[in-house]
Amino acid sequence: MTTPEVLPAAVIVPPETVERGLKRWYHDYTVMVRWHLASLRMWLVTMTIVQLLSGVGFVLGISLFFVHIPTSAALFVSTGVPVVNLLIVGMVLGPQLVANQRTNGSYDYLRSMPVTRSVTAAAWYTVCLIGGLPAMVVALAVAKLRYDLPLHVSPMIVPAVLLTSFAGTMLGYALGHAIANPMATRLITQLLVFVVFGFAPVLFPVSQMPRWLGTLNWWLPFRHMAVVTRAALTPGGHAAVISAYIVLAVWTIVCAALAGRALGRRA
């Protein structure tokens, strides 16, 4: 039996080595995903319902703008709404959640967890994907039923969705962690919603906006997200897909680097 004098010292001895490796990473990752899913269960459920309603609402509501909605307009909106759904979770609601966590103090607690930055980011990405996918699928199904669209889902939908969501989540991550003021985060993300809905060619063809705005959008990620997702959902060849993937990949790398930097900075 150990003596009472020895016990406290034995308890606080740190492990001899820091645990590393793929197995450890995977373990941390599953724990963090479970952590997020459990702590955000109410938020996730509410958000999914709101996303479902807004996605379906947008698909149905757009027909009111026209006396007879042209098939091309319906197709553009229906294939753009999934992009909006994926983006809203990671790029808008994510930073707002971080802003709230900063206000109520749980942010510092989460940052004190003994997991690497890549685990934190990967777990958050998974949660955003889980939050965005149901609304995306339902909105597409409703669009198909309502407008009888010639949709054709190709296997390219997998990389398109993964990359779109990843770029959006990393952008939101960089915003949420780099901007210290919660009020500023809320303002910027609300501005981003406005941009994605109306000033980026996501829900309508680029030819319907002024040329300079279209050119400006070539440098932003949203147009390319719509291109790759739309290419995977509709039949026929798409010219700009490869360049869209390249631009999107560059944005993803830059945003991930920014997010990593913002996460790694000591408070």
Added chain:
Amino acid sequence: MTVTGVAGRRPRHVPQSELRSGTRYWVASLVSMMRFDYCRVRQWMPMMILIQTMTGAGMALLYGFFYPHVTEMRALYITTGAPTLALIPLGFVMVPGTVADQKLEGTFDYIWSLPSPRSAQAASAFLLYTLIALPGSVLALVVAAWRYDVHLSISPLLVPAVVLCALMATTVGYGMALAISNPVVTNVVANALMFVVLLFSPIVFPASQLPAWLAEVHYVLPFYNMAVVIRAGLTSGVVANVATSFAVLAAWTVAGCAATAWVVGRRR
């Protein structure tokens, strides 16, 4: 000489011998409450006007992108809908948000403790927000008219139309935020309202494009009627039944005032 205490000193709190009341006192209270409210919102007022102009003008531009061809009629509808688009976020999102914040901060407890009639306090808030709402909606109209290059025929009717719309949006937003006790619920209602209004309301397109039942709902709700009266002041021969729309808006204003009066009039 005034009443003196037992020890020969003047008591500190002498209650007033009579309650102050009457129109003159009410107007004086209104003026001081407006000064008080103005000083409180002064620092973020330019921001509020800027956001409002940007949302109004931004939405007017944004709606145009959704059409393959913006015909002359569509352009006219979008342009004349711009002031309404600028007023709705202010009245139905910003005002309830401010009221919700004030509730959390306990501002109302303080304001209601001031020695001025509560009706004057509410009237001051209504007037102030209505005044703040006007520049943004005019600017939104200017931007939209410049973008779509439409010919407007402005009539004197525009002034009462915009003022009534601004007053209606303010009173209804204020009354709603006061009547709903939980600020979180207010926030959800405001945002849901925004989405429904911007997508499913005949503000930038004719009501005839809606299914019949939805159009009938909108004849009673304020949003369509706001667009009608403002459009009537900017065009000739495009809209009909303007008097009905004015009446509906007036009824909503009264309802907003009544909701406010109901909450404000109760003692706590």
